[in-house]
Amino acid sequence: MESWLLSGSQYRLLLEASGTTLQILAYAFLLGIVLSLVVGIARLSERAWVRGLALVFVEFARGISSIILLFIVAIAIPILFGAEQAPLILLSAIALGINMGGYGAEIIRGGIQAVPKGQTEASISLNLGPAQRLRHVVLPQALTIILPPMGNLTIEILKGTALVSLVGMTDIMQMARNIRQQQLADAVGTQPVLFLNVLVLYFILAQVINLLFKVAEAWLAKRYEGGPALTGTELEAIR
Amino acid sequence: MSTVTHEEKTPDMEEIHPHRRWYRRPSVVVPVVLVVIGYSILVSPLVREQNFFRPEVAADGGVTFDWNFFVHLFPLMLQGLVVTVKATLIGFLLAIVLGFFLALGRRSKRRLLSWPVTAVIEFIRSTPLLVQLFFWQALVRASEGITLEPITILALGLGIHYATYCSEAYRAGINSVDKGQWEAATALNLGPVTSWTRVAIPQAVPNVLPALGNYLIAGFKDAPMGVAVNAHGLLFFADQVRNDTFRATEPYLIAGVGFLLVSLPAAWLVRRLEKRISYERV
Amino acid sequence: MSVSETTTARDISSKGAAGVRMRGVTKAFGQNVVLRDLDLEVAPGEKVVVIGPSGSGKTTILRTTMTLERIDAGTIEVGGRHLYHESVNGKLRPAREKHIREVRSDIGMVFQHFNLFPHMTALENIMLAPMKVHGKSRQEAQALGVELLDKVGLAHAVNQTPGQLSGGQKQRVAIARSLACEPKVMLFDEVTSALDPELVGEVLNVLRDIAEEGRTTMMLVTHEMGFAREMADRVLMFDGGQIIESGPPAEVLGSPQHERTKAFLGAVKSH
Numbered sequence: 147m148e149s150w151l152l153s154g155s156q157y158r159l160l161l162e163a164s165g166t167t168l169q170i171l172a173y174a175f176l177l178g179i180v181l182s183l184v185v186g187i188a189r190l191s192e193r194a195w196v197r198g199l200a201l202v203f204v205e206f207a208r209g210i211s212s213i214i215l216l217f218i219v220a221i222a223i224p225i226l227f228g229a230e231q232a233p234l235i236l237l238s239a240i241a242l243g244i245n246m247g248g249y250g251a252e253i254i255r256g257g258i259q260a261v262p263k264g265q266t267e268a269s270i271s272l273n274l275g276p277a278q279r280l281r282h283v284v285l286p287q288a289l290t291i292i293l294p295p296m297g298n299l300t301i302e303i304l305k306g307t308a309l310v311s312l313v314g315m316t317d318i319m320q321m322a323r324n325i326r327q328q329q330l331a332d333a334v335g336t337q338p339v340l341f342l343n344v345l346v347l348y349f350i351l352a353q354v355i356n357l358l359f360k361v362a363e364a365w366l367a368k369r370y371e372g373g374p375a376l377t378g379t380e381l382e383a384i385r
Numbered sequence: 386m387s388t389v390t391h392e393e394k395t396p397d398m399e400e401i402h403p404h405r406r407w408y409r410r411p412s413v414v415v416p417v418v419l420v421v422i423g424y425s426i427l428v429s430p431l432v433r434e435q436n437f438f439r440p441e442v443a444a445d446g447g448v449t450f451d452w453n454f455f456v457h458l459f460p461l462m463l464q465g466l467v468v469t470v471k472a473t474l475i476g477f478l479l480a481i482v483l484g485f486f487l488a489l490g491r492r493s494k495r496r497l498l499s500w501p502v503t504a505v506i507e508f509i510r511s512t513p514l515l516v517q518l519f520f521w522q523a524l525v526r527a528s529e530g531i532t533l534e535p536i537t538i539l540a541l542g543l544g545i546h547y548a549t550y551c552s553e554a555y556r557a558g559i560n561s562v563d564k565g566q567w568e569a570a571t572a573l574n575l576g577p578v579t580s581w582t583r584v585a586i587p588q589a590v591p592n593v594l595p596a597l598g599n600y601l602i603a604g605f606k607d608a609p610m611g612v613a614v615n616a617h618g619l620l621f622f623a624d625q626v627r628n629d630t631f632r633a634t635e636p637y638l639i640a641g642v643g644f645l646l647v648s649l650p651a652a653w654l655v656r657r658l659e660k661r662i663s664y665e666r667v
Numbered sequence: 668m669s670v671s672e673t674t675t676a677r678d679i680s681s682k683g684a685a686g687v688r689m690r691g692v693t694k695a696f697g698q699n700v701v702l703r704d705l706d707l708e709v710a711p712g713e714k715v716v717v718i719g720p721s722g723s724g725k726t727t728i729l730r731t732t733m734t735l736e737r738i739d740a741g742t743i744e745v746g747g748r749h750l751y752h753e754s755v756n757g758k759l760r761p762a763r764e765k766h767i768r769e770v771r772s773d774i775g776m777v778f779q780h781f782n783l784f785p786h787m788t789a790l791e792n793i794m795l796a797p798m799k800v801h802g803k804s805r806q807e808a809q810a811l812g813v814e815l816l817d818k819v820g821l822a823h824a825v826n827q828t829p830g831q832l833s834g835g836q837k838q839r840v841a842i843a844r845s846l847a848c849e850p851k852v853m854l855f856d857e858v859t860s861a862l863d864p865e866l867v868g869e870v871l872n873v874l875r876d877i878a879e880e881g882r883t884t885m886m887l888v889t890h891e892m893g894f895a896r897e898m899a900d901r902v903l904m905f906d907g908g909q910i911i912e913s914g915p916p917a918e919v920l921g922s923p924q925h926e927r928t929k930a931f932l933g934a935v936k937s938h
């Protein structure tokens with residue numbers, strides 16, 4: 147009888163491997179967010195050379211395929227610089243992070259540009275400095291526009307983590323291939339079912355990410371109603 | 386007409402062909418034709434002989450970057466590139482057609498149809514293409530009597546994956562048609578077929594086309610994954626060279642170069658198309 | 668052909684207010700010259716109303732003074748200090764941002780469309796600059812914010828966000844926000860133009876209060892002729908990038924000399 151499920155030990159292996167997947171995702175996400183912010187803001191700089199440099203980065207990171215970038219960063223560059231002992235997990239995360247940074251920078255730029263110009267003008271009239279304008283006025287408002295596409299991008303990066311199996315990391319994808327080898331050797335189990343289960347596992351992870359971003363959006367919407375309100379007694383004390 | 390400055394020229398030309406549709410404008414047609422010609426030149430001389438990736442040039446024994454070797458890999462890289470482009474184009478053709486039916490299914494008023502279609506779209510969209518490729522490969526192997534070339538599996542996987550993206554693009558395009566347009570069609574007593582073909586679709590296409598162009602490029606960027614199912618594409622070539630010569634730097638870097646050679650001009654063309662269309666619509 | 672600016676010999680003994688002096692200011696957007704070699708002098712504590720047809724660039728006078736638009740030529744002084752220039756070895760050089768920011772701290776502006784920060788409460792809107800720019804503590808900023816909201820008659824709106832306020836209330840919060848920086852020159856850019864007619868009065872009342880206190884110089888661009896007549900020390904008619912007529916409201920609005928002023932006032936009245 148054919149079963150749609152895998153054995154318990156196989157599930158355990160896949161779950162262990164998903165730790166690696168999530169670790170790479172976390173590192174790539176952190177790097178990606180930092181790059182997105184820096185490059186996205188640089189794209190709107192007053193200095194032409196900063197804008198140009200940022201544009202080159204964006205074009206490169208979006209133009210090159212994440213899989214090729216991964217091979218270059220994780221295999222070619224360590225050999226070239228004789229750093230073959232560099233931790234593969236970091237190199238993989240760097241490749242995926244650069245990829246995310248390219249797309250994320252455009253999301254951030256779009257979000258910032260969507261904030262009405264009057265907001266910046268008002269903060270200039272209050273004599274806030276450029277960094278303060280960004281930090282207190284523009285970015286908080288841009289965030290509501292930025293979050294939904296950022297969520298989609300994060301799911302794209304989760305999908306991208308499957309590629310690290312091709313450079314020799316044991317993530318979910320690679321573990322699935324290992325299990326397949328075992329299945330072939332033992333002549334048990336069906337491969338379509340194996341990969342279908344792996345797909346479901348990725349789908350669940352994607353839905354968790356989706357949920358996290360939805361929660362963040364809801365939290366932000368609440369923040370949008372202003373900070374902590376002053377109670378009547380506090381007000382009396384001030385008066 | 387007297388000589389005009391550059392700024393005055395554009396409106397003048399607009400006035401000569403005020404009602405020319407966006408897809409008949411030379412500025413749209415020319416890039417599209419160029420892309421088609423360019424891709425056909427790339428695709429037509431598809432080499433079918435086996436082992437064509439084995440390089441005849443050997444690198445010197447050193448570890449440093451060998452420019453000579455790098456340059457000599459170029460023709461080999463082009464062969465891999467052609468395969469990758471071909472798989473992308475076939476896959477994308479599938480995606481465009483299949484995506485249309487998915488979009489129709491999702492829009493259906495029958496929940497028995499629209500809900501499963503929605504679920505399938507979401508499922509395929511949020512799982513890795515690489516795993517999907519392995520799934521299709523396993524499915525083909527498991528089924529009796531069906532054998533598919535690796536490149537066909539790659540095209541199939543790409544096509545199904547990007548069909549879900551295309552369906553979303555279609556949906557967004559149709560939703561972007563103003564509600565008043567449908568009401569006007571009803572007020573003019575147009576039938577559903579006429580409303581769709583004469584009112585909705587012509588307005589939706591300019592919104593959909595740039596998105597489709599972007600997905601074509603994205604699909605091209607994912608196509609090197611075919612290496613996992615042994616499709617003889619861009620990365621397969623690099624892997625092959627690496628196995629034969631034990632040199633990894635040059636083949637992967639040149640694969641990256643070949644990649645940008647196609648993806649950057651394509652992205653530029655799509656952006657031009659985007660600008661041109663949004664300009665026409667103003 | 669600008670009318671030479673002779674400051675009215677009115678004794679203005681306002682403490683803290685700063686004068687504004689524009690010399691040969693030119694500003695163009697592409698081919699469109701908005702300010703044409705403009706000379707303008709506003710005495711400390713003076714209340715000047717600028718009138719003129721829409722699109723004439725009268726708003727640009729305020730926006731260049733607030734550094735929202737940079738000038739192409741000329742100089743602007745605020746409180747005796749050059750805004751866009753620094754004196755290096757006795758020579759004027761284009762100023763660095765730091766200098767501009769320092770001089771700018773004397774200037775405040777209220778906008779036609781309020782430009783309140785939608786993600787902050789009324790109180791937080793007011794507290795932001797005192798805390799981040801003037802280094803006040805949260806308690807001090809809160810006390811100042813509540814005091815100013817009381818002053819503009821919005822004691823009840825402390826915890827409300829801009830989305831919950833009417834246009835007139837929003838504009839009063841915006842005025843309070845600007846006052847929190849204790850500007851020596853305040854610029855009001857058509858502050859009642861975006862309001863429903865029944866809400867104009869409450870904003871004008873707040874402006875009147877500020878004028879009576881006399882702590883700041885006020886430059887207003889407005890279409891409220893009655894209000895201009897009542898509170899302005901001087902009315903400027905602006906057209907074609909220059910000031911074409913200037914004087915006490917009774918003169919400029921009552922018996923205008925220039926043809927274009929007459930035409931403009933006729934058009935405004937017939938509304």
